[in-house]
Amino acid sequence: MKLLFTAVTSALLLSSVSANADSLSDLTDGWSGDASVGATNAAGNSKARSINGAIKLSKSVDKWQHIVFASVLKGESTIVVERRGVDGEVEIDPTTNAPVRDIIKGNNAERYTIGYQPRYQWKEKTYLFGILDWEKDKPANIKTATRQIVGVGHTFWQSGTGFFNGEVGFGNKNLSPVFGDDLDGGIGYVGFNFYNQLTDTTTFNADMKSDFGSDNTFTEIGLGLTFKVSDKMSVKLSHFLRNNTDLANPTNPLDADTDTVTTFNLVFAL
Secondary structure, three states, X not given: OHHHHHHHHHHHHHHHHHHHOOOHHHHHOOOEEEEEEEEEEEOOOOEEEEEEEEEEEEEEEOOEEEEEEEEEEEEEEEEEEEOEOOOOOXXXXXXXXXXXXXXXXXXXXXXXXXXXXXXXXXXXXXXXXXXXXXXXXXXXXEEEEEEEEEEEEXXXXXXXXXXXXXXXXXXXXXXXXXXXXXXEEEEEEEEEEEEEEOOOOEEEEEEEEEEEOOOOEEEEEEEEEEEEOOOOEEEEEEEEEEEEOOOOOOOOOOOOOEEEEEEEEEEEEO
């Protein structure tokens, strides 16, 4: 079944390229999209820094649309904590009569994603699509995860200010956790995308995507509010909720199925 999913998706990708690309320039010209970046840095008695960024590019040729995307979220922190013994009591330095303190440094976020989604406009409001993507998120117990999906999407509402799309599909997922057994197998897929221009300078988007199989269910919900500053630059406030079942890591005392991230980024039109 995995070979079938991979073959169908590969055929979708290769046929789109061969049908529309007469030369290398056909593949490299005509792309548009945006890139966003945000960062924080704190220093002093404790240290923390983080960076997040994303890029999304698309290109339309006849009935085909090619979408490539990538994102990164990385954060690390350094804090001073009091050392405790096996009984839970704070250790005291006999020389200074002060608590013994240790410096702890580590990553509190480390997520990378990259993917490609071709679309073929089958009918006026209905399209076929494929998804190939890869993810790494060690704090969430994901060493690597890949998906190969094919499906159909439909535009339920579209106007001069926005749209609402829904997608359903099926495919295969390979997930290797940092701790635990691999979770591989067939999956179903659903997704929704809503976008609306509220004013001349403000837009709102809400997205949901979920894949589900016998061993694992992944759901991500994203909300965004974008304020246009100039023709090429905007600022965006985003909030993401991600839920991944059956990925328990007993070595992590903060282990949880759900992660939430709120970002405030600069967005540049490309």
